[in-house]
Structure formats: structure tokens, C-alpha cells
Amino acid sequence: MAKNRVEIDETLAAEVMFASDHTCCICRREKRVQIHHIDENPSNNDFDNLAVTCLLCHSDAHSKGGFVRRYSAEEIRLYNRSWREIAESRLVLMKDMPVKESKKLETLELAREALLSIQLSCIVFRGSLVATGKVHAVDDEDGWTRIIRQLPVYTRSNYEDWQPVFVDSIETVLRDIEQIETLYGDVLPLSTRLLIVRSKRQLLGEVSGYQLIPKMLDGGHLDSDSAAKFFGFRVRGCMETMKSLEADLATTSNELTKSLVDDSGPDESHKA
Ligand SMILES: [Zn+2]
Numbered sequence: 001m002a003k004n005r006v007e008i009d010e011t012l013a014a015e016v017m018f019a020s021d022h023t024c025c026i027c028r029r030e031k032r033v034q035i036h037h038i039d040e041n042p043s044n045n046d047f048d049n050l051a052v053t054c055l056l057c058h059s060d061a062h063s064k065g066g067f068v069r070r071y072s073a074e075e076i077r078l079y080n081r082s083w084r085e086i087a088e089s090r091l092v093l094m095k096d097m098p099v100k101e102s103k104k105l106e107t108l109e110l111a112r113e114a115l116l117s118i119q120l121s122c123i124v125f126r127g128s129l130v131a132t133g134k135v136h137a138v139d140d141e142d143g144w145t146r147i148i149r150q151l152p153v154y155t156r157s158n159y160e161d162w163q164p165v166f167v168d169s170i171e172t173v174l175r176d177i178e179q180i181e182t183l184y185g186d187v188l189p190l191s192t193r194l195l196i197v198r199s200k201r202q203l204l205g206e207v208s209g210y211q212l213i214p215k216m217l218d219g220g221h222l223d224s225d226s227a228a229k230f231f232g233f234r235v236r237g238c239m240e241t242m243k244s245l246e247a248d249l250a251t252t253s254n255e256l257t258k259s260l261v262d263d264s265g266p267d268e269s270h271k272a
């Protein structure tokens with residue numbers, strides 16, 4: 001595909017800047033900004049392919065490999081969507097909100113930051129799978145499905161190869177989630193907290209199930225066919241859990257503004 005730069009017209013550029021409150025969608029501080037093409041194709045001026053980034057974050061979006069921090073397209077898409085939602089709710093909520101209720105806006109933003117952190121943790125986990133060399137790079141939202149399709153069969157060496165994923169990487173995700181629960185627990189809707197608690201339990205179950213496989217084989221409690229099946233179930237179960245956690249959090253993020261606006265009390269007569 002030819003990658004000729006197509007100038008972003010002024011109206012579109014203004015819309016993109018407005019949607020991001022003229023602020024970098026990654027660091028969310030810097031107001032000296034540029035427009036970045038998320039898929040790195042400068043002819044794709046689709047609204048959702050354009051992200052407002054500052055100079056520093058922009059260079060991190062383009063640096064490749066090594067030990068520099070690099071934001072993947074998928075991460076930037078997530079940052080962009082989340083930031084546009086925040087900018088939008090600031091507008092929606094501020095319009096109708098008495099000053100004393102501005103607390104709701106802060107709550108909403110905090111909840112969105114928490115959701116984004118968990119979603120990013122899931123993506124980093126997916127990156128750790130790719131690092132094992134056992135699955136190919138997947139850099140879009142359907143990544144989980146494609147990883148599930150690439151899952152290995154059980155052999156002792158596959159088991160060993162996947163061990164770091166199950167032991168270290170999942171534990172990192174669990175630690176991230178716990179930290180987020182501690183920091184943001186109060187501002188997350190009950191349904192989200194339930195989702196998190198259940199996903200955590202599911203992941204812990206997959207991890208301990210996984211670690212039992214060699215013991216059960218050695219102890220003669222499992223024949224090799226069942227071990228292979230068991231291995232597949234655990235790996236798959238883990239991916240499915242992460243996949244639905246990520247998807248459900250994205251849905252929650254969309255519904256947050258609505259729930260907070262609806263929440264503003266029965267005496268509010270001017271509901272949309
Ligand atoms: Zn930035």
C-alpha cells in the first residue's frame with residue numbers, strides 16, 4: 001500500500017484537537033501537541049486513526065524496539081479513546097452540573113484512569129506472550145482470538161515455555177489489578193468491581209490448575225491425553241478471561257458518563 005501523506009484538512013484537524021481538548025492523549029498534561037496517525041499510515045485520515053500527542057509521547061509512538069519505551073498502535077488507540085471520553089464527559093457534565101457536583105466529574109475521570117490501567121495491563125500481558133516466541137505479534141483488538149487460535153499443544157517443553165507466562169506475567173497482571181482496586185476501588189461502579197473480583201479468581205484458578213499438571217502426571221493422576229487437554233483448557237481459560245475482562249472494561253468505560261449523569265438525583269428535572 002502506498003503511504004503517501006495526505007494533508008489533514010483544517011476542519012478535521014480542528015475536530016481532532018477539540019475531541020482531545022487540545023491535550024496529549026497519552027501523558028494528558030502537555031498542550032503543545034501534534035496529530036499522530038495511529039496506524040502510521042499518513043494517508044489514513046480517519047477520525048479514529050488520528051491521535052493528539054505531544055512531541056515526547058509522539059516520538060515514543062514512533063521509536064522501534066530496543067529498550068526505549070514504545071507505545072503500540074493498540075495502546076495508543078486505547079489512550080485516545082479513553083481521553084476523548086474524558087474530554088467529552090467534561091463537556092457534557094460541566095454544562096448541566098452545579099458547581100458542588102463537580103466531584104462527580106473527578107470521580108468519573110478517576111474511574112476512567114483505572115479502567116485504562118487495567119486494559120493496558122492486559123495488553124502488556126499479551127505482549128509477554130509474543131515475547132515467548134510461541135505466538136505471533138498481534139496488535140489489534142482481535143488479538144486474543146488470534147492468540148487462542150495459535151495455542152500450543154501440550155508437551156513438557158511447551159509447558160516449560162509457557163511457565164513464565166503463567167507464573168510471572170499473570171501474577172504481574174493480578175498485582176496491577178490489586179493495586180488499582182486499592183487506589184480506585186471507591187470510584188469504580190459495583191458491577192466493575194464484581195467483574196474484577198471474578199476475573200481475578202478465574203485467573204488464580206487457571207494459574208494453580210496449570211501448575212498442577214506436571215505433578216498430576218508424575219503422580220499418575222493424569223494420563224498424557226488428559227494432561228494435553230488440561231493444558232489446553234488452562235491456557236485457553238486464561239486468554240478467554242483476559243479477553244472478556246478487556247472487552248467488558250471497554251463497555252463499562254462507554255457507559256460511565258451515562259450512569260453518572262443519571263445518578264445526579266431524582267430532583268434533576270432536565271434529563272436528556
Ligand atoms: Zn504527551
Ligand SMILES: [Zn+2]
Nearest residue numbers: 035036037058
Ligand atoms: Zn506520528
